Amino acid sequence: MKKTFLSLCLAIVSGAVLQAQPSFTAPPPSKAVVPGADTRRAAYDQRIDEALAWRSGQVNLAKPASLDPTAIAAKLVRHEDVAACSARVIELMKEGGSGPFWMFPSVCLAYTGRDSLSAEAKAAIREAWRTNMQLRGDTENHWAMYYTSLYLMSELYPNDPAESWYTGKSSAESLAESREYLIHWMDLMTTVGQGEFNPTGYITEYAIPMLYLATWARDPAMRMRGRMTLDWLFADLAANTLNGVLRGPHARTTENPVMERWNDQASFYSWLLFGNTPPPANYAGFGLYFAVAARNYELPEVIYRIAVDRGPDYVQRDLKRSRRRWRYSDVLMAPIYKTSYMRRDYAVGSFQGGRADPIQTHVWDVSWTVADPRGAHSTLFSVHPYSSPEDMQTSFTAYPEPMIPNLASEGKPSYDAPDKILGASPYEQVFQDLDTIVALYDIPPGMRYPHVNAFLSRDLVDRTEDPSGWIFARGGNAYLAYRPLAGYTLAPFQGYKQQPSKAGYKWERIATGDTLLQSPHLKNGSIVQAASVSEFPSFAAFKAAILALPLEFQLEPVPTVKMKTLRGKDVVVTYGQTPVVDGHPVDYTKWKLFEGPYLNAEKGSRCLTITHGHLKRVLDFNHLSITDSVTP
Amino acid sequence: MTSPRLPLLLLGLLAGAASAASAAPSHDLYICAAVNKGYVIGSKIVTVNGLFRRGATGEWQHLGYNDTSVRAVDFDPRNHAVIYTAANNGCWRSLDGGQHWRITTSWDMTEPLDVTIDPHAPDTVYLALPDGIAVSPDRGQTWPRRESGLPERGKYTQVVEVDRTQGGRVLAGCESGIYLTTNGAESWTRVLPTDTTVDDIKQSPHDPRLWLAVTQSNGAWISRDGGLSWKQLAGVPSAHALYNVAFDPLHPSRLAIGSWTLGVLTSEDGGATWTARNAGIPDPHKVWRIAVDPDSGSLYASVVGEALYSSEDFGRTWKRGGLEASTVNAFLFLPVSTP
Numbered sequence A: 001m002k003k004t005f006l007s008l009c010l011a012i013v014s015g016a017v018l019q020a021q022p023s024f025t026a027p028p029p030s031k032a033v034v035p036g037a038d039t040r041r042a043a044y045d046q047r048i049d050e051a052l053a054w055r056s057g058q059v060n061l062a063k064p065a066s067l068d069p070t071a072i073a074a075k076l077v078r079h080e081d082v083a084a085c086s087a088r089v090i091e092l093m094k095e096g097g098s099g100p101f102w103m104f105p106s107v108c109l110a111y112t113g114r115d116s117l118s119a120e121a122k123a124a125i126r127e128a129w130r131t132n133m134q135l136r137g138d139t140e141n142h143w144a145m146y147y148t149s150l151y152l153m154s155e156l157y158p159n160d161p162a163e164s165w166y167t168g169k170s171s172a173e174s175l176a177e178s179r180e181y182l183i184h185w186m187d188l189m190t191t192v193g194q195g196e197f198n199p200t201g202y203i204t205e206y207a208i209p210m211l212y213l214a215t216w217a218r219d220p221a222m223r224m225r226g227r228m229t230l231d232w233l234f235a236d237l238a239a240n241t242l243n244g245v246l247r248g249p250h251a252r253t254t255e256n257p258v259m260e261r262w263n264d265q266a267s268f269y270s271w272l273l274f275g276n277t278p279p280p281a282n283y284a285g286f287g288l289y290f291a292v293a294a295r296n297y298e299l300p301e302v303i304y305r306i307a308v309d310r311g312p313d314y315v316q317r318d319l320k321r322s323r324r325r326w327r328y329s330d331v332l333m334a335p336i337y338k339t340s341y342m343r344r345d346y347a348v349g350s351f352q353g354g355r356a357d358p359i360q361t362h363v364w365d366v367s368w369t370v371a372d373p374r375g376a377h378s379t380l381f382s383v384h385p386y387s388s389p390e391d392m393q394t395s396f397t398a399y400p401e402p403m404i405p406n407l408a409s410e411g412k413p414s415y416d417a418p419d420k421i422l423g424a425s426p427y428e429q430v431f432q433d434l435d436t437i438v439a440l441y442d443i444p445p446g447m448r449y450p451h452v453n454a455f456l457s458r459d460l461v462d463r464t465e466d467p468s469g470w471i472f473a474r475g476g477n478a479y480l481a482y483r484p485l486a487g488y489t490l491a492p493f494q495g496y497k498q499q500p501s502k503a504g505y506k507w508e509r510i511a512t513g514d515t516l517l518q519s520p521h522l523k524n525g526s527i528v529q530a531a532s533v534s535e536f537p538s539f540a541a542f543k544a545a546i547l548a549l550p551l552e553f554q555l556e557p558v559p560t561v562k563m564k565t566l567r568g569k570d571v572v573v574t575y576g577q578t579p580v581v582d583g584h585p586v587d588y589t590k591w592k593l594f595e596g597p598y599l600n601a602e603k604g605s606r607c608l609t610i611t612h613g614h615l616k617r618v619l620d621f622n623h624l625s626i627t628d629s630v631t632p
Numbered sequence B: 001m002t003s004p005r006l007p008l009l010l011l012g013l014l015a016g017a018a019s020a021a022s023a024a025p026s027h028d029l030y031i032c033a034a035v036n037k038g039y040v041i042g043s044k045i046v047t048v049n050g051l052f053r054r055g056a057t058g059e060w061q062h063l064g065y066n067d068t069s070v071r072a073v074d075f076d077p078r079n080h081a082v083i084y085t086a087a088n089n090g091c092w093r094s095l096d097g098g099q100h101w102r103i104t105t106s107w108d109m110t111e112p113l114d115v116t117i118d119p120h121a122p123d124t125v126y127l128a129l130p131d132g133i134a135v136s137p138d139r140g141q142t143w144p145r146r147e148s149g150l151p152e153r154g155k156y157t158q159v160v161e162v163d164r165t166q167g168g169r170v171l172a173g174c175e176s177g178i179y180l181t182t183n184g185a186e187s188w189t190r191v192l193p194t195d196t197t198v199d200d201i202k203q204s205p206h207d208p209r210l211w212l213a214v215t216q217s218n219g220a221w222i223s224r225d226g227g228l229s230w231k232q233l234a235g236v237p238s239a240h241a242l243y244n245v246a247f248d249p250l251h252p253s254r255l256a257i258g259s260w261t262l263g264v265l266t267s268e269d270g271g272a273t274w275t276a277r278n279a280g281i282p283d284p285h286k287v288w289r290i291a292v293d294p295d296s297g298s299l300y301a302s303v304v305g306e307a308l309y310s311s312e313d314f315g316r317t318w319k320r321g322g323l324e325a326s327t328v329n330a331f332l333f334l335p336v337s338t339p
Helices: A005-014 A037-057 A069-077 A082-095 A100-112 A119-131 A140-156 A171-191 A203-216 A220-239 A265-274 A287-291 A301-308 A389-395 A400-410 A539-548
Strands: A314-321 A335-342 A346-353 A364-368 A379-383 A428-433 A436-442 A452-456 A461-465 A471-475 A478-484 A489-499 A506-519 A523-532 A551-554 A560-564 A570-574 A607-612 A615-620 A625-630 B010-013 B027-034 B050-054 B059-063 B072-076 B079-087 B090-094 B114-117 B125-129 B132-136 B157-162 B170-174 B177-181 B189-193 B198-203 B211-215 B220-223 B244-247 B255-259 B263-267 B287-292 B299-303 B307-311 B327-335
Touching (some): A037 A265, A037 A287, A037 A301, A069 A287, A100 A119, A140 A203, A171 A220, A203 A287, A220 A265, A220 A301, A220 A625, A301 A607, A301 A615, A346 A428, A346 A436, A346 A523, A364 A436, A364 A523, A379 A478, A436 A570, A452 A478, A452 A489, A452 A523, A471 A539, A523 A551, B027 B072, B079 B114, B079 B125, B125 B157, B170 B198, B198 B244, B211 B244, B263 B287, B287 B327
Antiparallel strands (some): A314 A335, A335 A346, A364 A379, A379 A452, A428 A436, A436 A523, A452 A506, A471 A478, A478 A523, A489 A506, B010 B059, B027 B050, B114 B125, B125 B132, B177 B189, B211 B220, B255 B263, B287 B299
16 A cells, blocks of 8 residues: 555544444454345444545644644545535645645545535646646556546546646546556456456545546546446455454465565455454554545445355455566466365465466465454465566666665555565465465575574464474465475564655564564475364364375475375475376366356456345356346 | 646756757757656655756756656647657647647556657557557657567567658667667568667667667667667666667767666777766666757766766766756657747
């Protein structure tokens, strides 16, 4: 999440009043399914009201800085202090902005204040779009915000000439360009997969613009596209959460949510839409931009049920794609094969294929459910701490040397840290079958960090290092077995705490109470197996079951594992080779866009079928149609 | 658009620059600069960035938008009021000396790295893109891609340089080497393969057949036959990325190279031997761009996030010379237009 002066204002204003956020401070919400549509809707509206009332209530009109764009938007939709809002909009627009993080808030004000802001305030917004150049940015979320904002402003002022916009293009020209890009992006998503998939934070940077399109686009087709894309995103969110907490892997996440799974934007959406987890502090800040227009979205029951009304354990396999690779790569976007195995007590997720993002990817983990996710570090995984300026150049139009020194001040503090737990490596290959993970590492000599890190949570219970080499532990109601394939040391893990800063980001390293396992061997690997506590009469029985399973591995010449999984699969995984399960090589070419009990889509289809029980919804981007049905 | 808030903003003085004292320089100096440490998309811009012109007394005057991302600039030789810049949003064009601007490209071309006008056909504009090369035949009205002969992958293009002696003859520095076209980019031929990106290519102001190129990991190269064949300069290290290269317009034997790690490398014998000259430049050097003033002979070095440095003795000594906290992406010495 990038920092904006707007979000900074929000953080400053709201940071000291957490007690006024009922759902944030209350016990975790009930996980019970709410069967009635009216009751669900009422609860949804109540949550919207809670967020907006809180934000509005933080404002001290005697302190204009407290009236930031989210507060103004909250007040406008609540019909409060409109004159003060107008005056403040005029002031805020004098500062202009520098890109998509200014654009979508200003669009939010323009539309929420369409019928209430003063003529002068509306003119100030419009004038700011003439005088302030807006950077388009360099990521998909930037572009989603940028082009949605440009689209909606062009529609709001449809006949304005080129010289009245910072682009130097007329409303009609910008509208056409924006539409073309947005359709192109939706085409990519619905044919070869999402780019910034399953993001803990960046979900908000897609959800907000899509909601704005669904709410405010004048063109019915674009309004429909916004609505369908929201359904698509939220169906994916629902299928990847357990009790409202998003599970891995992630194309992009950040240093803290990779540990504290709940603490990011995705949980705001789970709270708002599904009602099954607390919202993050301050309603995730940016979430308020969604809340102001959220009444215009109706979560389909089929998606709601996927999130809260789980049946048997399930595997969901999806096709995704990497970030655009400008150079030093054979492909512009690499295909990514994502697997999620969801059980009541835990989730196991991973992806195979290309690295999704050069900095913020989280490739695999086991994460377990807890009664209250706030503050819980309910996850286990390993990673090769890869750091390479040349690799960064693949994705960025930059020279090699300056990138890494600048990352910390740009909000990515751990990229070049030897103890980092965030990021992907080209020297890691991951295989998953149900709740078994085999991650193999073949790190060339000379790599900046020639070791493997594993994250051992402070929340693990009864962690023991067995003489066999397995590390056993319990996380929530999950038994976990973790097998490092080479020697290691254990040390306290140091996390990152953001410090106040007027220029760029600043960070402090802090002890989190977790443990970092470091294995200083180039040929390396990790095996994880998990099971529910209810499957075994005791922890000892689980250990015995793991130890009884055949396991052979060797690290030279390349790491290879031959094993029987807890679920009875015979698995052979060799670095650089296609994994073999029960004698059959895994065929990734047959991977579908979505395949599972809830979400199904063929590659290239532009059509997603969402099912739960008797409920079915088909999102067909070929015909821009939504078809709901109930099977007998 | 108009840029009403930053019209020719006085930014600072290039203290000590000999050129400022020159009575009648024959060139105007334009730079593309970011004057903003720690900027990231979304953060507040608190300084003035983008395109600047050095005024008569050495002050920097801002033109156009406050844009941290401007990488390159070029001017129509027939009419200097026609300006093109390469920036994050694409290729911007002004037809009135920077008062109004338009993004001439669409969503499908982003983050161009260089823009160059063919002086023999000034309606023709070349654009270096992260995914290839586009050429506008009509002053930026349209931007067809011109990539025949470039590899499907490997066409990340850092720099395009037009041969001033022959219209339609252009050298492009890509991630896989140097490519040459002699037919206005209808087709390209690789004239030098490289392992990594060619960061800069320059044509000698003294001998149009003499070209220099620097690369990320393959050192520096010289061509004496108009770019058809290339020879590596033995005296230039290849262990570190070289960012750009400059000829001294006043002294044919003087050459300079800028490098993040190595700082400023100079040669005074036409490239046979090279010397690191960083006395007065911070360590680590972080030299981003270098250039030689064609009027004064001053050697300039932009040190990332620090300042613009100048040397009056071709790098033997340096002085910190204004533009505090700046990073200059491009220098352009434009012949003073005659009315």
